[in-house]
Amino acid sequence: MGLGERIRKLRKEKKMTLAELAGSEITKGMLSLIENEKSKPSMETLEHIAKSLEVPVSYLMQEGDEEWTREMAEHEIFYNLYDFPTEFVENNILPNMEKIASSQAGMRLYHIIRMYYRYTGRHEPADQVTEKVTGFYEQTGLRNLALKDKMNDALSMLYSRDYEEGYRKFLKLEGEVGEFKEYDPGLELDYLYWRSGLALEFDEADFIEYGTALIDKSFEYENFKYYFTQNVLFGFYYGTIGDHDKYKEYSRNVKKYLDFNPNAYYNLEIFSEEQPIMLAFVLVEDSERHLEQLEQYREKVISTESEDPRYVKNYSNIVEMLDLEVNYHSGNYSYVADHFNPSLYEREVAQFPLDRIWIATRATVYPLSLFRSGRVDEARAAFKKLEDSIADIRDSIFTGEFHQVREIIFKN
Template sequence: MTLGKRIRQLRKERNMTLVDLAGGKITKGMLSLIENDKSQPSMTTLSHIAKKLDVSIGYLTREGDEEWTRQMLAEADFSHYFSFPFEHIEKNILPHLDRVSQGSKGMDLYNIIRIYYRYKGEHATADEYTEKIGNFYRRIGIEHLVVKNRLNDAISLMYSQDYTEAYNRLVDSEAEVMEFKAYDPHLELEYVYLKAIFSVPVDMEECIPLANRVIELSYDMENFKYFFSANMILGYYYGLEGDMENHGKYEERLKQYLQFNSQEKYELELIDADHPITVFHVLVEDTKQRADLYEAYVRKIEAHHEADNIQSSNMAFYHPLFLLEMAYFKKDYRTVVENYKEGMYIRSAAQHPIDRIIMATRSCIYPLSLHHLGERRQAREAFERIEETIEDIKHSVFTKEFSMIRDIIFEGNRGMVPKEK
């Protein structure tokens, strides 16, 4: 919405005539020219109009259409784990970029557009939106939001799986984070957490102290947004390293945390509440116990969604996976082979590198089932297709189980790992 149209709209909303708004400061004719965008008011005139309309000058001069921007944000779920509204963006938003309001909601929409271009691999265009957002907050003097925008820029790179570039951009912003954390103390917590997760494929030795720092800051700030994730990462790491003492320490901390934090997301994510940090997702010794856990878990989430009458696409995505894995642990390999579909373990939304590895590992029930059925060539081909999906991070310490599965399929080693304690 132009300046003139906004002035006219506000005037009519207040049941004011041109004469009423013009007052004794400007002429009716001049005001008419301004409302029709045929003349630009001076700062003195603009100040008078804003005062008469009881709004700020900043509100009057804001570009774009606030209502349209809010509508575009409300019409799609941009934060969804398993889908991204490409069609909505391409059809309804990109052709009308002149309507994006130059306010906080407009910056939210710019962030969505930035993510869209990260998905597309069009990084130069995505960087332009990073600059647009930064310039907006810089222009209105909110410097700590300029820094927050840089963190969000790094997050956007997760959508294109450019973890190293995200890590480097975070490091470049560290001095500013430390400078402006006085204005927003949670900047430091978010920065340290993001640096920890992006350091996983870059430098695991750096990740460990960073994740521990996240836990310390969580207590200091009484902000536990990343507490669960940091403990999961560390417990999983030590479990894979065979350091069960440290693994147990982080697992016990999580169990204590879950006793007083009974959020639904944890209830629905944890297959085994007694062991919240899973070390091996497929290569377990006691397959019957794991099958029983999956069966109970599937019943729990089905009952939950039925009782609440929730049509959840999370459920639609995960439910077939749980059933498939349950069949695998019951050694019903034929069911796994017949119901597995390529790509069913790949989420379209941004994923932490560890999540990608875990999903790739879980999908290995398919080549393993082929292997157990004696279809060795097909098993190896299926494994290699899965391996391609984590090519950029396959040398991470978190691929230990994945590599063990590879040995089984390609070396004929049928050995299982020790039972988890």
């Protein structure tokens, strides 16, 4: 349904004549031309029509097929954490872009297209999508949503692993965030969280400053959507650099948060009550204690009922990974060697460097199992493959355990 047809439909639903809707702002003839798609209204005219019809300008500007747009934007395939659905985008979305509605669902779908372009290394069309989306929001007076999309554009750099470029894009947005933070505090929280997360590999002082500001603002705005995750990040960071007092402080914060805000999804992020934030995945100090906690965690995953689509979509993969780790720490190296599934760890979707490091470290149960079974050459080849997967971030402070595994396998 086009703009003119939508205006006519609403006018008739409200039983208004052309003259009544036109009012003193425009002529009846001009309104007739607009309704018949023979003339495009100026923004001032559009605002007058929208006000008279008692609808937002954005509603009048909707184009395309809203039902199809929503179906595509909310498709379950996008909840897969292990693969980006390039074929789905190429076969179902790109050939039908004229169907994309000018609505919030349409803007989400354009963001998916932008992620596709980043993922396939096509930055020019990705930038064009950003111009289109931010232009839509700015044209309709929704500058706060235009800013939100600029942040989404910065985050889309994760899909091409241009982490530093994404971080620099965030740095450029600080002034705009300052303009809107009183009007839309959620934007400031988004900005603080994502800027802190992206700064982690490039500017540790920035990571700490903006992460601390996020925790403070969470209490100020009484909005804790990032509080849990930020405390986990701080706990892992301080535990990694050896500041055990800070590590314990943020571990306590995590446990307190769950005491007051029980949440099935966040609860799965807690490895154990004793050690809510894990510092080692494979080279643990107390193997027996770790195995006991690991088995308890596996049972928690199996028994958890969650409606979170990400969890539902990836549940079987999570359990399969835990099975491998349980068997490794039980000394069943042959089981790990025979059942290792590389697709569990070869995740091509957008991830922060720390997530990739965690996954690669957990995957070392496979080369270690080969090594402990006497298959040294195979172990080294398997480890090299993992090492290549994080070659761009191999010098991160968080790769300590990964490098320790390397020393074990290549010690002779």
